[in-house]
Amino acid sequence: MIYLDNSATTKPYPEVIESFVKVSTDYFGNPSSLHGIGTQAEKLLSTARKQIADLLKVKSAEVFFTSGGTEGNNLAIKGAALANQNRGKHIITTSIEHPSVMEAFQVLSEQGFAVTYLPVDATGRVSVVDLEKALREDTILVSIMHVNNEVGSIQPIAEIGELLKQYPQILFHVDHVQGIGKVDLSLIDAGIDLCTISGHKLHGLKGTGVLYIRQGVRIAPLFSGGNQEGQFRSGTENVAGIVALAKAMRISLNNCVLYAHKLKEIRTVFYHGLQEIDGVQVNSPVDGAPHIINFSVPGLKSEVLLHELETEGVYVSTTSACSSKKRTASKTVLEMYRNQERAESVIRISTSFHNEIEEAKQAIDAIGRAVAKLEKVMR
Ligand SMILES: Cc1ncc(COP(=O)(O)O)c(C=O)c1O
Incomplete structure (x- = not known):
């Protein structure tokens, strides 16, 4: 997991x-x-x-x-x-x-x-x-x-x-x-x-x-x-x-003091890894907090991608935990980019000191596979 x-x-x-x-x-x-x-x-x-x-x-x-x-x-x-x-x-x-x-x-x-x-x-x-x-x-x-x-x-x-x-x-x-x-x-x-x-x-x-x-x-x-x-x-x-x-x-x-560096490195792995996946748009700013990376795959519903990732043992969320059950678009992404499709297809990755760089690499591979599979099904 x-x-x-x-x-x-x-x-x-x-x-x-x-x-x-x-x-x-x-x-x-x-x-x-x-x-x-x-x-x-x-x-x-x-x-x-x-x-x-x-x-x-x-x-x-x-x-x-x-x-x-x-x-x-x-x-x-x-x-x-x-x-x-x-x-x-x-x-x-x-x-x-x-x-x-x-x-x-x-x-x-x-x-x-x-x-x-x-x-x-x-x-x-x-x-x-x-x-x-x-x-x-x-x-x-x-x-x-x-x-x-x-x-x-x-x-x-x-x-x-x-x-x-x-x-x-x-x-x-x-x-x-x-x-x-x-x-x-x-x-x-x-x-x-x-x-x-x-x-x-x-x-x-x-x-x-x-x-x-x-x-x-x-x-x-x-x-x-x-x-x-x-x-x-x-x-x-x-x-x-x-x-x-x-x-x-x-x-x-x-x-926070002991593992600040690791958390930043994990974020970098996600940030660059996500940018290399076809169809993915990273929503988080480059200089954001070290533990949150948000991305969209316009055209793919967040929930569908979330569940596909779950089958790979990767647990993420859509919008904030309390809003995700309402299946609304991400308010923050909408305010930032003014793009409904982008705001309806968000995934949030949030890490802690206990995650490892290797896990980030595996998660990126899983996201790449999941996006490619779902886009094929949709076409
Ligand atoms: C920024 C922010 N404020 C407040 C809350 C609410 O906190 P709690 O779950 O402890 O009620 C959350 C929970 O996600 C949050 O992310």
């Missing part, structure tokens, strides 16, 4: 699963309980919070646990907009965000917020000049993803952060779900106020995540309840998952 769908989800590290089992078995208490068993769980929770804060180079008091990227994005965006609407109702994002951001903006627009969607160029990047032009007196929030989940384009987060430092009334949210552990980003230097991270994209467990909320930033909670997580996120914490998340993040950030 050659697993190339790591942007959909990653395989948890064995150490991560061991931590989860140990904590679930031996420290099952509710961290809000006052007795000793609860206190033990609370201790584990605060140790994990501190470990994650150190890895992100932020304060423990700025780390809030969520159930993943979707919740983090909703909490950051709706929470920031609702808590600050007395200062203005204009909010900005890009046209290629993950559905958890897009749909949150859609809901806010139905509630009377004015939304600006920044376009991207053919490399899948927004322009800082466009953003500056879009800013208004009543702008309260800018939300821009770090690494695009479909094509891997990297947004100029540091430059955007620099610009927004001149507008302290505007909150800056970054969806860092595909960026963390793959492309460096300093939350502090970039002046980020809110940042979303998901556990299962970095070899942690599903149902875990972090929302970084800079100290002093006000957001409205989405859930009513016991006021856990500094009142921002009610609900008993998933202590075992959180301890496992701290471990996954530490290992992933370490692997």
Whole structure:
């Protein structure tokens, strides 16, 4: 099996699963309980919070646990907009965000917020000049993803952060779900106020995540309840998952240093290999994130090619995992190239530190065979 769908989800590290089992078995208490068993769980929770804060180079008091990227994005965006609407109702994002951001903006627009969607160029990047032009007196929030989940384009987060430092009334949210552990980003230097991270994209467990909320930033909670997580996120914490998340993040950030070179080499093998296959158009920009390569075979439906590759033991995806079942065209590829056929025939390859160069070569051969076979059938 050659697993190339790591942007959909990653395989948890064995150490991560061991931590989860140990904590679930031996420290099952509710961290809000006052007795000793609860206190033990609370201790584990605060140790994990501190470990994650150190890895992100932020304060423990700025780390809030969520159930993943979707919740983090909703909490950051709706929470920031609702808590600050007395200062203005204009909010900005890009046209290629993950559905958890897009749909949150859609809901806010139905509630009377004015939304600006920044376009991207053919490399899948927004322009800082466009953003500056879009800013208004009543702008309260800018939300821009770090690494695009479909094509891997990297947004100029540091430059955007620099610009927004001149507008302290505007909150800056970054969806860092595909960026963390793959492309460096300093939350502090970039002046980020809110940042979303998901556990299962970095070899942690599903149902875990972090929302970084800079100290002093006000957001409205989405859930009513016991006021856990500094009142921002009610609900008993998933202590075992959180301890496992701290471990996954530490290992992933370490692997990012150890295997950065290998990941780039694998990408190069894919990039050049794909360009040599007749009928294939590479959609990802040359300077995209090291773990995502997206391509189209216009005229061939993504799903058909995906299943053909599966018969060869190669696992890829079409658009983002959550959109792929809807069988819609890739929004990002459509925004970049304005070509429906190209957007309807996308395949995303997403790698992790555990893939090998040899696997990339085998996958390229399999893609070449699959495309040739399907094109023959179609003719
Ligand atoms: C960029 C991006 N943001 C948010 C999410 C949602 O994360 P989760 O699956 O943890 O809800 C994803 C998942 O694919 C993603 O790629």
